[in-house]
Amino acid sequence: MEPKDENKEGIGGMINPRRYGIERVAYILMRLSGLGLLAYFIGHIYETSSILKGEVGWAEFLELTQTNEGHAVLAIVIGMCVFHTVNGIRVMLGHGGVGVGRPARPDYPYLPASQNSRHKMGIYSAIVLAAIAMLYGLAVMYGE
Amino acid sequence: MAQVSSVAEGKTTKSVTLRIARYNPKHDSKKQFMEFNLQYERWTTVLEAILDVKKHFDHSVAVRYSCRQATCGSCGMIINGKPRLACFTKISELESDVVTVEPMNNFPIIRDLAVKFERLFDTHHKIKPYLIRDDSEITSNEKEFLQSPEELENYIQFANCIKCGLCNSACPTMATDSSFIGPQALAQAYRYVADSRDKGKDSRLKIIDDSHGIWRCHFAGSCSQVCPKGVDPAMGIQFLRGYMLGFRS
Incomplete structure (x- = not known):
């Protein structure tokens, strides 16, 4: 069967954050931060390998991180790391069945118990903690 | 136009x-x-x-x-x-x-x-949506399989599924993975695994323990938000994963 015939939403539909609330936003941020951290990990290996060029090569590469652009990238990395960690703990607990509610006969308007306030608080906490960590990181990098 | x-x-x-x-x-x-x-x-x-x-x-x-x-x-x-x-x-x-x-x-x-609903019905059928037992209510001396109200509450919510496919349509994994079993079938797997009368838990868990099975669910929860019957597939899938990880028995 051709992919077109399957009528799949594709990546565009997968990353559309507007339709399904904060849980879907967290899902997208989790994917993006995971890919971002993977890219940083590869870049980090490349960065540390510059030590093979000697002290001068190492110092030259480190200078790249001391620019405004370098600080911005590192601040984003800090944010991704904190969000991925905190939200990852929330998701892992959910995967174990923790905090997703209990099965019960549903009543109209059928609000899903698994999308409860505890998990929403977990998502908002992850976003706020990531923002605080980014601000703290920027303060340290700019020496204030 | x-x-x-x-x-x-x-x-x-x-x-x-x-x-x-x-x-x-x-x-x-x-x-x-x-x-x-x-x-x-x-x-x-x-x-x-x-x-x-x-x-x-x-x-x-x-x-x-x-x-x-x-x-x-x-x-x-x-x-x-x-x-x-x-x-x-x-x-x-x-x-x-x-x-x-x-x-x-x-x-x-x-x-x-x-x-077309063929694929949804295929995946639904794949997880064996029926009670699996060696004996039968027809031939058993007890005539029916008894169940307490508490045992019924464990799965009755998930028995409300009408196979409309809205959950599969909202799922972000279904949007990209043609082979993913989908939230509808996974929620129905939980419905039977959680049924105290059923003895087919191991065979069902084996079916969904696949690279395109339960592990592709990342708890986005969109399936539960669009369900018109309050089935909450995301909850069932997380509980089902609890069985696979040994948190539930």
């Missing part, structure tokens, strides 16, 4: 523009939208509006429906961007002057708003 005005009789309160996606995979390269201006009442459903179009303007619009009361699960479609049952969605609750209806995502299109 066609534009037609309503001539429907009867007292009406408001008007709405109904945009219907038209697409025939046999000869169309992409979806086209036809627009119809309709009068509607506070209680008019999207399905009634579509049937009004079929009756008065264009009988060739393809739509699947049956019970008109959110029981058969036939009229699932994308309404203003979200998967919903057309018979269970009132135009007035959409709070929009334009209502756009499209076929459900992640299902092959037959024509216009009608989609």
Whole structure:
């Protein structure tokens, strides 16, 4: 069967954050931060390998991180790391069945118990903690 | 693109523009939208509006429906961007002057708003949606398998599934993975695993323990948000994963 015939939403539909609330936003941020951290990990290996060029090569590469652009990238990395960690703990607990509610006969308007306030608080906490960590990181990098 | 005005009789309160996606995979390269201006009442459903179009303007619009009361699960479609049952969605609750209806995502299109359900039924059948036991209620001395009200509460919510496919249409994994078993089948796997009368837990867990099985669910929860019967597939899937990880027995 051709992919077109399957009528799949594709990546565009997968990353559309507007339709399904904060849980879907967290899902997208989790994917993006995971890919971002993977890219940083590869870049980090490349960065540390510059030590093979000697002290001068190492110092030259480190200078790249001391620019405004370098600080911005590192601040984003800090944010991704904190969000991925905190939200990852929330998701892992959910995967174990923790905090997703209990099965019960549903009543109209059928609000899903698994999308409860505890998990929403977990998502908002992850976003706020990531923002605080980014601000703290920027303060340290700019020496204030 | 066609534009037609309503001539429907009867007292009406408001008007709405109904945009219907038209697409025939046999000869169309992409979806086209036809627009119809309709009068509607506070209680008019999207399905009634579509049937009004079929009756008065264009009988060739393809739509699947049956019970008109959110029981058969036939009229699932994308309404203003979200998967919903057309018979269970009132135009007035959409709070929009334009209502756009499209076929459900992640299902092959037959024509216009009608989609193929073969894959959903295949995955549903794959997880063995029936009680698995060596004995039978017909031949057993006890005549029926007894179950306490508490044991019933463990799964009765998940027995409300009407196989409408809205959860599969909203799922972000289904949007990219053609082989993913999907939230509908996974929730039904939990329904039978959690049933105290069933003895087929191990065989079902083996079926969903696949690279395109339960591990592809990342708890986005969109399936639960669109379910018109309150089944909450995301909850069932997480509990099911608890069985696989040894948190439940």
